[in-house]
Amino acid sequence: MSRLLDHLADLAGHRDRDTLDEAVMRLIDELICPQYVAIHRTVGSLEAPRWLTHVYKRHRGEPYRSYEATRDAGPTVPLESLPYHLTCLQSGEIVRVTQAPAHWLYPLQTDNEIVAVLEVWQLNAPSPEEARILSAVRRYYRHLRGLLDENERDALTGLLNRKSFDETFVRAALQLGNDVPAPQFKADERRRPLRNTRYWLGVVDIDNFKRINDEFGHLMGDEVLLLLGQIMRHSFRHEEHLYRFGGEEFLVLLSGDRPADARQALERLRTTVASHDFPRVGSLTVSIGYTELQPGDTPSAAFERADQAVYKAKRDGRNCCVDFDKLALDHPLAESANTGMVEFF
Numbered sequence: 001m002s003r004l005l006d007h008l009a010d011l012a013g014h015r016d017r018d019t020l021d022e023a024v025m026r027l028i029d030e031l032i033c034p035q036y037v038a039i040h041r042t043v044g045s046l047e048a049p050r051w052l053t054h055v056y057k058r059h060r061g062e063p064y065r066s067y068e069a070t071r072d073a074g075p076t077v078p079l080e081s082l083p084y085h086l087t088c089l090q091s092g093e094i095v096r097v098t099q100a101p102a103h104w105l106y107p108l109q110t111d112n113e114i115v116a117v118l119e120v121w122q123l124n125a126p127s128p129e130e131a132r133i134l135s136a137v138r139r140y141y142r143h144l145r146g147l148l149d150e151n152e153r154d155a156l157t158g159l160l161n162r163k164s165f166d167e168t169f170v171r172a173a174l175q176l177g178n179d180v181p182a183p184q185f186k187a188d189e190r191r192r193p194l195r196n197t198r199y200w201l202g203v204v205d206i207d208n209f210k211r212i213n214d215e216f217g218h219l220m221g222d223e224v225l226l227l228l229g230q231i232m233r234h235s236f237r238h239e240e241h242l243y244r245f246g247g248e249e250f251l252v253l254l255s256g257d258r259p260a261d262a263r264q265a266l267e268r269l270r271t272t273v274a275s276h277d278f279p280r281v282g283s284l285t286v287s288i289g290y291t292e293l294q295p296g297d298t299p300s301a302a303f304e305r306a307d308q309a310v311y312k313a314k315r316d317g318r319n320c321c322v323d324f325d326k327l328a329l330d331h332p333l334a335e336s337a338n339t340g341m342v343e344f345f
């Protein structure tokens, strides 16, 4: 009983989706001791969502076939590649894949949508008591996941908010220079090689957004913000962290091996936005500034650097990407003795 209470307390304290999923699976393992348990979460853009699988316990020490599929194709696979799971996601019904052993799929949902599929293998069909436990755990997940989303997401775009930015940023900055897996790869860390990951912070600012509000109204302005959020989700890998703090400024925390990787990803976003046809508004552009995270960096210092690069991009005519670190190299004498900041303008 006391272990159960420990698990429940543990669950309630979780601050991101990976650790919440892990805690839910640990609780299920403790309570019904299945042969295999995994959570398949949908990630990626709204148009092309994919499965991200987090296996907690493997069947007789061997990964089950669906996990093999995930492993072969990389960290995520298209929804259609796991058809039973897709049925569970779309119908919201519990799906029984095989009877013996009992291989069942359970939808996991928030108040608004089904967000994941819980996969459980047992030797026999769940007893009435086990079925009750699974149902209670799923209700608990619904409640906690709802709270988590509310706490860490921007209500308009569904992107992450300022609070989660600070937390992720600090984790990323702390592990710079340490040979440990990057924080966003927690769910897959057994499969990822250790390496020194580098991070960049990009600030994306819509050009002449005031004009859109003035010409088409605030509601249409909001629609543009929503669409830009969707384009960003489509444009970056699912594990990149995307944020909106409010207003018409968006942020992305990117990981990569070389500065060229960051530039390429941000350029891709810029050109995708420039060629997108926004309903009624037509075309629009974004200016992007970015900077590499340094060991011991703070969220506000990195944001300030990227924002200076945005300012430079606006001065250069908008619709372009500016690397703060390259500016700093090109203008070494512009560094202010008082603030340590580089002033280009």
Ligand SMILES: Nc1nc2c(ncn2[C@@H]2O[C@H](COP(=O)(O)OP(=O)(O)OP(=O)(O)O)[C@@H](O)[C@H]2O)c(=O)[nH]1
Residues within 6 Å of the ligand: 205, 206, 207, 208, 209, 210, 211, 213, 217, 218, 219, 220, 221, 222, 225, 246, 247, 248, 314, 318
């Ligand atoms: N619709 C809508 N507009 C917003 C929101 N937050 C800020 N804005 C508007 O965004 C506009 C930002 O305008 P400015 O900062 O002057 O910049 P801009 O017109 O985008 O021009 P540049 O950044 O120089 O290219 C202002 O008109 C704000 O009222 C929001 O949540 N929704």
